[in-house]
Amino acid sequence: MSIFKLTDEDSEKVNNWIKEHKQDKNCKYSIPNGQKTGAIGGAYTYSFTPTSIGTIKKVECACGVEFNFTNFDLW
Numbered sequence: 001m002s003i004f005k006l007t008d009e010d011s012e013k014v015n016n017w018i019k020e021h022k023q024d025k026n027c028k029y030s031i032p033n034g035q036k037t038g039a040i041g042g043a044y045t046y047s048f049t050p051t052s053i054g055t056i057k058k059v060e061c062a063c064g065v066e067f068n069f070t071n072f073d074l075w
Helices: 008-021
Strands: 044-050 055-061 066-068
Touching (some): 008 055, 008 066
Antiparallel strands (some): 044 055, 055 066
């Protein structure tokens, strides 16, 4: 079993992206459009893809827009 964790730096990057993305008028789940994803949330999916040189880290909104927050400088 693998466990993937966000560093403080990762969390800050993702939280800033989510804050900006919530203002995107092209996203049907954004604050201006007001569509909700349900009682338990689920608007954002985190994915971690291990490779031989590092782990690719992404978060995706339910609207399909992705944010890659991989720190390639560590590779």
